[in-house]
Amino acid sequence: MDQLLNSVKISINHKIYLKDPESSGLGKKIVSHSILMIDEIGFEAFTFKKLGAKIGSNESSIYRYFENKHKLLVYLTSWYWGWVEYKLVFATNSISNPWEKLEKAIxxxxxxxxxxSTFNHINEVVLGRIVIKESSKSYLxxxxxxxxxxxxxxxYKRMVNRLSTMIAAVDSNYSYPTSLASTIMEANLHQHFLKDxxxxxxxxxxxxQPSAFLLNMVKKTLNND
Amino acid sequence: MDQLLNSVKISINHKIYLKDPESSGLGKKIVSHSILMIDEIGFEAFTFKKLGAKIGSNESSIYRYFENKHKLLVYLTSWYWGWVEYKLVFATNSISNPWEKLEKAIxxxxxxxxxxSTFNHINEVVLGRIVIKESSKSYLxxxxxxxxxxxxxxxYKRMVNRLSTMIAAVDSNYSYPTSLASTIMEANLHQHFLKDxxxxxxxxxxxxQPSAFLLNMVKKTLNND
DNA sequence: CAAAAATAATAGTTTTACTATCATAGTATA
DNA sequence: TATACTATGATAGTAAAACTATTATTTTTG
Structure with missing residues (x-):
């Protein structure tokens, strides 16, 4: 993204992990290979035993980082939204025109x-596929x-609320800014899934792309076309 | 719904079950109690063994109706959408005005x-809750x-396409009738989940209710307000 | 009433999702 | 340099899930 960001770390709630996976080589390996493996075989078939075998490590060692695979999924999706949030804030911060800001955010x-390449142990493209296919299992x-x-x-909640605030800034009379924001987030993932x-x-x-569909929908809904 | 419909049966793809659960008392018990149990303990914790214990039947007998709990979930969600489809066709069939028809459908x-009360072994209210919380697991x-x-x-696909056709009838220039239809379906479940x-x-x-949010969004998107 | 079909009972397998204990290798510090 | 601390690995073990197979019993129906 930018050389300036080389020292950036996506900060994730400590309760989600037992030991910070960013703090060691094994931790980073767990994260990077779990992404590849969940993408490959799906979250249901994914186990810590299989992951251990793949990274030449022990099942019990992985359990020292995450209580179970559910928490690992929560970690991965949180990381993903933290990364998107970072890009969003970075790209929209300097925009003062509300419409321009919202468009950029969407x-x-x-x-x-x-x-x-800022975060070199994480493949964001593959992680994005996991978010589309598996992330709703983290809260359902x-x-x-x-x-x-x-x-x-x-x-995730902060992301939706950022979007909601931008929507309200564009049309303060609109009754459903937060619902529209959460719908943009969810419908985007859903349309990506459907297309595949x-x-x-x-x-x-x-x-x-879903992007064009959603931008069109938001513009019409907020009376701007 | 109506006395006329007492003989109606929601018809579901035979590949989803091994033996039609509508064909016997045990089959109906499996369906009705699985709905209550999945609602109560969640799909992940639900097992055929627990269901057997609850209905005073044997695990192996349940396996003669459904290969596994995943197929049972596919069955339940199919039944739900078949039921909604039935109500949709019944309620919109006689409406000729495209806008009125779409509004009624939404x-x-x-x-x-x-x-x-037409289908007395199925509790539609509880099934509706399962569709909100569990149905996406049937295709993810x-x-x-x-x-x-x-x-x-x-x-489910037929339902989305019925909606899509109605959207296109209202605004034939709109580029995303099917995406809007699938978004209505999914966003409705999602907003219900979020509200809870x-x-x-x-x-x-x-x-x-989500109903008002979505109707407003569709009206604006299709230029009618 | 007999045959067929459906259900129940029992047992067994493999895998998952852990927990517990102990060994060992590497690193930090006194 | 000894030692102590920490991380990781190896091994073992458990309870439950997700089935399959076989046999017994009950129910249906022709």
Whole structure:
């Protein structure tokens, strides 16, 4: 992204991990290879035992970083949204025109992910695929309320609220800025998924990205076209 | 719903089950109690063994109806969308004005579920909660493409396409009728979920339903207000 | 009433998702 | 340089999940 950002670290709630995976080589290996493995075999089939075998490490060592694979998924999605948030703040901070700001924000949130060499143990493109396919499993659980109280989803919530504030700045009379913000976030992932697996349920495709659909929808909804 | 419909049966792809659960008392018990149990303990903790214990039946007997709990979930969500589709067709069939028709359709798809005595072994209110919290797990899998080819999701797809057709009838110049239709379906579930678990991520609440948010969004997007 | 079909009971397998204990290698510090 | 601390690895073990297989019993129905 920028050389200036070489020292940036995405900061994640300590309750999500037992030991900070950024603090050691093994920790980074756990993160980088879990991303590749979840993408390859899916979250359901993914286990710490398989991951251990792949990175030449021990199952029990992985358990010293994350309590279970659910928390690892929460960690990965939090990292992803922290990374997107960083790009969003960086790109929109200097824009004063509310419409321009919102447009830029939507572009950042919805555009196809490109690799970012700032964080070299994380493949953002593959992580983006995991977020599309697996991230909703991190909150569609029986434990969601407790985990939400513990702050597991704070980065995601902050992202939605940033978008919501930008929407309200554009149209202060609109009654549903937060719902529209959460819909942009979720619909973007959903349209990406549909384009890859249910092409008859979307008008999006490789040359007609979800980004354009959502920007159009937001512009119309907020009376600007 | 109506006495006329007493003989109606929601028809579901035979590949989803091994033996039609509508064909026996045990089958109906499996369906009705699995709905209650998944709602109660969540899909992850739900097992055929626990269900067997609850209905005083044997684990192995349940396996003669459904290969595994994943297929049972596909069955339940298909049934739900088949039921919604039925109500949708029934309610919109006689409406000739395109806008009126679309509005009615959105109302049916998004409104809070009420119990329907037509199908007395299924509690539609509880099933609705399962669809909100668990249904995306039925397609966010590694097997989705194969299962889609086998027709596991045909009812859901038909629903989205009915909505899409109605959207196109209202505004034939709009470029994203199918994406808007799938977004209505998904955003409705998502907003319902947020209102119950992440109130800071939505403007919806008990007296401000997702239905109103979505209808407003669709009207604006299709230039009608 | 007999045959067929459905269900129940029992047992067994493999894998998952852990927990516990002990060994060892590397690093820091006195 | 000894030692102590920490991280990781190796091994073992458990309970439950997710099945499969076989046999017994009950229920249905022709």
């Amino acid at each position: 572009e950042i949130v919805t555009k196809t992910i490109e690799e970012d 659980t029986k434990e969601v309320d407790g985990e939400n109280k513990s702050g597991y989803f704070e980065i 697996h249910f092409p008859t349920l979307t008008n999006c495709s490789e040359n007609k | 109302e049916i798809v998004t409104k809070t579920i009420e119990e329907d 899998t590694k097997e989705v493409d194969g299962e889609n080819k086998s027709g596991y999701f045909e009812i 678990h992440f109130p800071t991520l939505t403007n919806c609440s008990e007296n401000k």
